[in-house]
Amino acid sequence: MPEATPVPVTVLTGYLGAGKTTLLNRILSENHGKKFAVVINEFGELGVDNDLVVDADEEVFEMNNGCICCTVRGDLIRIIGGLMKRKGDLDGIIIETTGLADPAPVAQTFFVDEDVKARTRLDAIVTVVDAKNLPARLADSKEAEEQIAFADIVLLNKMDLVSPEEAAEVERRIRAINPQVEIRRSTKSDVPLDAVLGRDAFNLARILEREPEFLSGEDDHEHDSEIQSLSFEAKRPIDPEKFNAWISGLLAQKGQDLLRTKGILHYRGDDRRFAFQAVHMMADGDFIGPWKEGDPRRSKIVFIGRDLNRPQLRRGFESCQAEETAAA
Structure with missing residues (x-):
């Protein structure tokens, strides 16, 4: 059946x-x-x-x-x-x-x-x-x-x-x-x-089909709200083990303050896009198909939450990139 x-x-x-x-x-x-x-x-x-x-x-x-x-x-x-x-x-x-x-x-x-x-x-x-x-x-x-x-x-x-x-x-x-x-x-x-x-x-994959720039931008939307939206981009491929270790620790430590997390990741050695989503501490992710020909393979992640430390999140995400030699 x-x-x-x-x-x-x-x-x-x-x-x-x-x-x-x-x-x-x-x-x-x-x-x-x-x-x-x-x-x-x-x-x-x-x-x-x-x-x-x-x-x-x-x-x-x-x-x-x-x-x-x-x-x-x-x-x-x-x-x-x-x-x-x-x-x-x-x-x-x-x-x-x-x-x-x-x-x-x-x-x-x-x-x-x-x-x-x-x-x-x-x-x-x-x-x-x-x-x-x-x-x-x-x-x-x-x-x-x-x-x-x-x-x-x-x-x-x-x-x-x-x-x-x-x-x-x-x-x-x-x-x-x-x-x-x-x-x-x-x-x-x-x-x-x-x-x-x-x-x-x-469905993050569906949203990106409709709005390719959905996760774009590195703007810091603090304004007059207690809740912020921060987004970051990594140019080098992401090491899956580094990312999993970092995001697991981050969600365990800051999950109550992280309301929504969304990202599209370029994993080292993989031609498919990986969609990551989390609500507070609960996370899920899966591959959503190949990168389109000609598109820059850059990983992007968005955090929506309160008391977010921008430099710390940026450093953490960038530290998940694969080493230059491994990427090559």
Whole structure:
């Protein structure tokens, strides 16, 4: 029998009141002819989010009493495992996190559990942002900032409440936190569903096909944000053993501060590109096909996090390069 195609999973996050449930209701009530399973994570003993979601054919699973974190990750693994055993194909799984949640542990689930990895794939982390209130939230909530830092797609919602100047400033603030993120503007979460579903936006290889310069630049995006984005480039091939030793130590030591790490590496003696991704301390990587003819074979890596030491990270990454003699 042919192997089943992995089911795409969309993680829907965003601060309290940004419009996540509105977007989820749109997905569930629109006549798209697809079947989704929905997992709602809610903070508190008693769940009410489930009651706010419109009646639909989709199955809704609720996880109460706490944000999705290490303790609840087991619940998520069990729910996904149960879904995969049911008869009937699913077009996708949507996980809505509480407004106070750090989406990282959800994403990490797709790194740590081999069965989940084999049966599903993380399609995108979609963060819904309240355009009017984001400046205030960034001032008083580290969660709002982290949700943007983890995002593959930001849905800039409530655009009817801001002026063009305010919208431009909010976008500037978002890009100060996550320079490469895709931003879609909306009012009442009214975006085409294909703007947020089925995007394969967590797939670094796919992103690079669409935007070859995604990891380019060595800019330091500190601005007025506590979270920075730093990117580095190495011209010589990377020694895999050196890189694995360095990145393992770095993630073990600084993993809590490193929100997202992404890189494309040119390993010594290999004609294929290696894509590396990490969420906090959980890392994954694989070869994604050959370098294109004529393209410079340069390794690039991007860190998004807080309290990042630029010179130390640069020296660490550059120390992973193969020796000139070995490269030759």
